[in-house]
Amino acid sequence: MEALHLALVGLALPVRRDVREPASKHSACIGLIGSSAEQAMGAVLVHVFGEDVLEASSSQFKSAREILADLRDLLRKPVPRASVLTAGVAAPTDHLAALAAATSGFTVLLAERAAGLHAGSGPTREAVVIAAARVQEFLALLARSTRIRSYLEDLPRLPEPVTQPSVLIDELVSKLSRADSAAEKAGLLRSLYLILPEVPEDEPEWLSAFERVAVTPTESDLTLLMTALETAIPVQLQRASAKGRGLSVVVRPDDPRAVPIAAHHLRRSFTQIADQWHADVGNANGRLEAGVLDCPPGDFVLDIFVLGAAELRRALGKDLFTAHDVWPFIASALIRNGTPGPYWFFVRLTEDLGQLQRLVTRALTLGKRADRDATQREWEEGIAAVRRKSSLPADSELVRSVVQQFARSSAARAKLATALARYRGTEMAFPEAGEAALLEASEARVGVGDAIEALLASSVGARARQYWAGALSSAASDPLDRRPLVSILRLPEAATAHTAARKAIRLIDTMNHGPSMQV
Numbered sequence: 001m002e003a004l005h006l007a008l009v010g011l012a013l014p015v016r017r018d019v020r021e022p023a024s025k026h027s028a029c030i031g032l033i034g035s036s037a038e039q040a041m042g043a044v045l046v047h048v049f050g051e052d053v054l055e056a057s058s059s060q061f062k063s064a065r066e067i068l069a070d071l072r073d074l075l076r077k078p079v080p081r082a083s084v085l086t087a088g089v090a091a092p093t094d095h096l097a098a099l100a101a102a103t104s105g106f107t108v109l110l111a112e113r114a115a116g117l118h119a120g121s122g123p124t125r126e127a128v129v130i131a132a133a134r135v136q137e138f139l140a141l142l143a144r145s146t147r148i149r150s151y152l153e154d155l156p157r158l159p160e161p162v163t164q165p166s167v168l169i170d171e172l173v174s175k176l177s178r179a180d181s182a183a184e185k186a187g188l189l190r191s192l193y194l195i196l197p198e199v200p201e202d203e204p205e206w207l208s209a210f211e212r213v214a215v216t217p218t219e220s221d222l223t224l225l226m227t228a229l230e231t232a233i234p235v236q237l238q239r240a241s242a243k244g245r246g247l248s249v250v251v252r253p254d255d256p257r258a259v260p261i262a263a264h265h266l267r268r269s270f271t272q273i274a275d276q277w278h279a280d281v282g283n284a285n286g287r288l289e290a291g292v293l294d295c296p297p298g299d300f301v302l303d304i305f306v307l308g309a310a311e312l313r314r315a316l317g318k319d320l321f322t323a324h325d326v327w328p329f330i331a332s333a334l335i336r337n338g339t340p341g342p343y344w345f346f347v348r349l350t351e352d353l354g355q356l357q358r359l360v361t362r363a364l365t366l367g368k369r370a371d372r373d374a375t376q377r378e379w380e381e382g383i384a385a386v387r388r389k390s391s392l393p394a395d396s397e398l399v400r401s402v403v404q405q406f407a408r409s410s411a412a413r414a415k416l417a418t419a420l421a422r423y424r425g426t427e428m429a430f431p432e433a434g435e436a437a438l439l440e441a442s443e444a445r446v447g448v449g450d451a452i453e454a455l456l457a458s459s460v461g462a463r464a465r466q467y468w469a470g471a472l473s474s475a476a477s478d479p480l481d482r483r484p485l486v487s488i489l490r491l492p493e494a495a496t497a498h499t500a501a502r503k504a505i506r507l508i509d510t511m512n513h514g515p516s517m518q519v
Helices: 002-012 027-049 064-076 080-085 092-102 106-119 125-142 170-178 182-195 205-213 219-231 270-289 298-307 309-316 323-335 353-366 372-388 397-414 416-423 432-442 449-457 462-475 479-489 492-513
Strands: 055-057
Touching: 002 027, 002 125, 027 064, 027 080, 027 106, 027 125, 064 092, 064 106, 080 092, 080 492, 092 125, 106 125, 270 298, 270 309, 270 323, 270 353, 298 309, 298 323, 298 479, 298 492, 323 353, 323 372, 353 372, 372 397, 397 416, 397 432, 397 462, 397 492, 416 432, 416 462, 432 449, 432 462, 449 462, 449 479, 462 479, 462 492, 479 492
Parallel strands: none
Antiparallel strands: none
């Protein structure tokens, strides 16, 4: 919001002198507007998936294009934690669709942001104002959620009417026909493309040319961009003057493919993970054909869940997963005694959902556990909703279970500060080094992961360790709590907390990767 405000201030300032390079006149403003869009999208992802969602690796953040792709993927396939975007909204599905539509011009905007920030090169003022209006519209849509509204109460507004985003400024076309230098043509073309409502669903040939002309404009790229404008499907145009002719554009939605997950530490090396993965997958599929269920061990399922999709792809050297790759891990999580392990995470790794459902259902039929029928109902109800891209109703057994577990974890988290004060100075006292982390967790500002790590690193007595491990596990619901919860499961002396830790892992998995829910 502050970045957008600074950009609008820059657009409103009176011009006192001509700049030496005309293309730099609005570069700072378009850079700030693009940054505002990127930061807003990043904020949504962090609220839903946790802070590590913005990390591409341990040493760098994701690009703006990757963040945009992650957000669109979330809006297209919402998980339960995405309900923060629709709290208090009458038609949640329509609202998510409106948010996705509001990002339709962000692909080009983010490319212009890079040109403005890195090269000091910006589009025309008219194009910048339209871009600012788009970002303002996106933020205003976010503010419809009662969970987000308070953060956007002072949203800056444009002091002047803005031409509709579907309008092409005729003066740009006229200037383009008179432009002589490649740099001038490139700047005018970029302004025209910035005004277009969106880019095609399949990444068009002109998109890479558009990004290149901001750095090194060539005649071939300029010709490609001009041809794309003139041969695309027409939309309604409105001219700013009576002279010249208009240009035609195409309007289709973008359809990115990305999984927002960051890296975490594991106790096994990547080589061991890859070897065990391939061995487990091969054995499970081969024996399933013989009517025998041979699933990966539960510990390994937890390792993969903590690792995350991005690091798993790097470890295995593959981007695409088939249903045969992931069903063994889902079946392993579902057939274990007691609380099922995380399995929605694995569902989101593949697009082959029909085959996946058949394989898992077959595995569950072979699995021998007393409550298999209830587990299978939950699985079939959830996977059907994911395949239909629909929401589970509020009276669904899975939805009721998630709502109740989240309510219990929230209540347990609120009691942490009281317990801290009650036991301070006794043998049950929480480690002093972790008190700040525990208080922040109690106020729901962060997850309980840091507090768990402080507890496990301390030398408190066995009784205190067991009590606090159980209390913190019961309060866990944040994606960043995964690794500390698994650490608790691997401590024999914290056995009394294992059930709470497994329930928390199940809650985190369902809320972050499960089917959309009406909650």
